[in-house]
Amino acid sequence: xxxxxxxxxxxxxxxAAGLSVRMSALMAAPGAEAITRxxxxxxxxxxxxxxxxxRTFNVGGDQHLVSERTQVLKTFFEWGGTLVDSSPMYGxxxxxxxxxxxxxxxxxxxxxxxxxxxxxxxxxxxQDRASRRKWGIDxxxxxxxxxxxxxxxxxxxLKQMKADGDIRYLGITTSHGRRxxxxxxxxxxxxxxxxxLTYNVLDREAEQRLLPLARERGIAxxxxxxxxxxxxxxxxxxxxxxxxxxxxGCGNWAEFFLKFIVSHxxxxxxxxxxxKVKHMEENMGAQYGxxxxxxxxxxxxxxxxxx
Amino acid sequence: xxxxFWFSYSLSDFLMFGPEVFLRLFVxxxxxxxxxxxxxVAMMVLVAGLLVRGDKPAKRAVLLLLAAAxxxxxxxxxxxxxxxxxxxxxxxGWAFILQAAxxxxxxxxxxWDGSPEKPARQWHAGTAWLAMTALLSLLAVAQSGNxxxxxxxxxxxxxxxxxxxxxxxxxxxxxxxxxxxxxxxxSVFSAATLWTLGTRLMFVLPLFTxxxxxxxxxxxxxxxxxxx
Ligand SMILES: NC(=O)c1ccc[n+]([C@@H]2O[C@H](COP(=O)([O-])OP(=O)(O)OC[C@H]3O[C@@H](n4cnc5c(N)ncnc54)[C@H](OP(=O)(O)O)[C@@H]3O)[C@@H](O)[C@H]2O)c1
Numbered sequence: 001x002x003x004x005x006x007x008x009x010x011x012x013x014x015x016a017a018g019l020s021v022r023m024s025a026l027m028a029a030p031g032a033e034a035i036t037r038x039x040x041x042x043x044x045x046x047x048x049x050x051x052x053x054x055r056t057f058n059v060g061g062d063q064h065l066v067s068e069r070t071q072v073l074k075t076f077f078e079w080g081g082t083l084v085d086s087s088p089m090y091g092x093x094x095x096x097x098x099x100x101x102x103x104x105x106x107x108x109x110x111x112x113x114x115x116x117x118x119x120x121x122x123x124x125x126x127q128d129r130a131s132r133r134k135w136g137i138d139x140x141x142x143x144x145x146x147x148x149x150x151x152x153x154x155x156x157x158l159k160q161m162k163a164d165g166d167i168r169y170l171g172i173t174t175s176h177g178r179r180x181x182x183x184x185x186x187x188x189x190x191x192x193x194x195x196x197l198t199y200n201v202l203d204r205e206a207e208q209r210l211l212p213l214a215r216e217r218g219i220a221x222x223x224x225x226x227x228x229x230x231x232x233x234x235x236x237x238x239x240x241x242x243x244x245x246x247x248x249g250c251g252n253w254a255e256f257f258l259k260f261i262v263s264h265x266x267x268x269x270x271x272x273x274x275x276k277v278k279h280m281e282e283n284m285g286a287q288y289g290x291x292x293x294x295x296x297x298x299x300x301x302x303x304x305x306x307x
Numbered sequence: 308x309x310x311x312f313w314f315s316y317s318l319s320d321f322l323m324f325g326p327e328v329f330l331r332l333f334v335x336x337x338x339x340x341x342x343x344x345x346x347x348v349a350m351m352v353l354v355a356g357l358l359v360r361g362d363k364p365a366k367r368a369v370l371l372l373l374a375a376a377x378x379x380x381x382x383x384x385x386x387x388x389x390x391x392x393x394x395x396x397x398x399x400g401w402a403f404i405l406q407a408a409x410x411x412x413x414x415x416x417x418x419w420d421g422s423p424e425k426p427a428r429q430w431h432a433g434t435a436w437l438a439m440t441a442l443l444s445l446l447a448v449a450q451s452g453n454x455x456x457x458x459x460x461x462x463x464x465x466x467x468x469x470x471x472x473x474x475x476x477x478x479x480x481x482x483x484x485x486x487x488x489x490x491x492x493x494s495v496f497s498a499a500t501l502w503t504l505g506t507r508l509m510f511v512l513p514l515f516t517x518x519x520x521x522x523x524x525x526x527x528x529x530x531x532x533x534x535x
Binding site for chain 1: 319324327394
């Protein structure tokens with residue numbers, strides 16, 4: 001069941017974070033109540049749209065682009081987003097995120113999700129520390145083993161770090177449908193709070209095993225590559241939305257793609273990435289209004305497959 | 308991990324940045340370097356002039372200027388600007404510096420004992436080189452639609468390498484191959500990157516360098532024929 005966040009709570013949180021709210025944007029959001037889902041292991045509500053940083057936030061020392069990306073992050077927060085996903089694998093993305101958080105003074109606002117990505121199974125804490133330093137935060141809310149790289153030693157350390165209070169949640173990630181068998185085995189055996197995997201209207205393999213398993217085991221699911229790295233827009237944006245899209249709560253293609261994902265009962269949030277404020281606004285629109293029901297979801301998948 | 312696992316990757320899975328960020332590297336280095344672009348242009352004209360002169364000290368000076376161009380584009384563009392968004396660029400930066408060291412050694416110790424080229428041929432070589440280098444530096448401008456993105460010899464690595472390969476013909480084939488390895492590697496790396504980025508006009512540059520490099524492994528300039 002989706003938990004609803006009231007507008008009053010939302011505005012109060014924003015005000016506490018010192019962020020201005022674009023009222024017009026909020027008013028435009030139907031119902032203006034952000035949709036959240038509880039993290040199964042704690043019950044903590046999480047807004048259903050997070051954001052990714054792969055490629056989009058790797059801008060190096062380009063101050064012009066750093067300030068553009070800061071505006072993207074600001075828009076994300078203004079629309080009630082919290083979870084930001086990054087990795088040491090994403091070049092300068094962690095540094096740029098740190099600069100943006102500084103500029104917005106939003107260290108308290110962000111739900112920081114990062115990854116451990118090193119073959120060196122003994123370097124878990126060191127890499128966590130390095131990423132924290134870049135973000136300018138005391139701890140990550142979520143640390144994930146990136147693409148199962150040296151997952152056994154990293155996961156052991158992450159369990160210890162969680163017990164010590166150095167992170168709040170732990171998890172593992174995969175993408176592009178890779179290594180789902182290993183992934184399922186780890187989900188069955190390990191005490192995971194989160195898994196991150198690829199799920200979108202075209203890449204639906206996770207529906208077979210991983211999503212039901214996540215529900216069964218009480219594991220939160222982050223859906224990466226919600227737009228298939230942008231190719232969903234390249235393929236379908238020129239096509240018309242179906243007439244019934246509005247009934248399913250979708251006013252544009254971004255909402256169509258994202259609401260398909262987050263309306264799956266096992267999915268906790270989706271993490272689209274963008275370089276543009278306008279696209280961020282479109283994406284965050286998916287956090288408001290009604291979600292498609294089971295029958296509408298089937299209709300959505302069939303419509304896209306038939307285009 | 309199985310072979311099938313690796314087949315599930317495509318080139319774009321390894322590309323960590325978009326075309327906007329890449330094209331802005333040229334704009335940024337030009338903005339930061341301003342107004343010293345004049346120095347890079349002067350260096351280009353000087354190399355062309357030395358190719359026209361073509362005597363032993365001129366050949367030495369060409370290789371020394373190439374070494375300077377490799378150092379600057381390696382330590383500047385690759386390590387300072389490109390490296391933070393693409394780790395392999397930093398490794399290439401070090402390789403560029405190594406190549407510059409090699410060029411310096413060659414410039415200082417190579418004896419060049421053959422007979423000089425015909426003046427007309429040298430004139431053609433120098434002017435063709437200048438025209439080629441100037442034209443190649445405009446590809447980034449054409450791609451981005453921004454004059455500030457001009458990719459000058461001695462600043463931008465692709466143009467520096469493309470312009471260096473013909474100059475390496477000054478060295479005989481038996482040692483030249485050593486200097487062509489890095490251009491070969493870089494061109495493959497750069498071509499793959501630019502293709503994946505979708506910057507098709509700029510993709511022409513490493514492709515062109517690749518062809519030049521492969522030809523240079525075998526090519527020997529014809530010796531001047533004596534009439535008697
Ligand atoms: N193994 C792993 O752990 C793993 C693997 C893959 C991804 N991830 C995470 O998942 C995140 C999302 O995946 P992704 O970045 O690969 O791809 P994605 O979010 O599916 O797609 C991003 C692309 O969509 C475009 N886009 C976004 N919003 C748009 C809109 N409203 N209209 C039109 N185009 C739009 C963006 O272009 P513009 O910039 O022009 O908006 C960008 O090119 C990553 O950033 C990363 O954090 C994790």
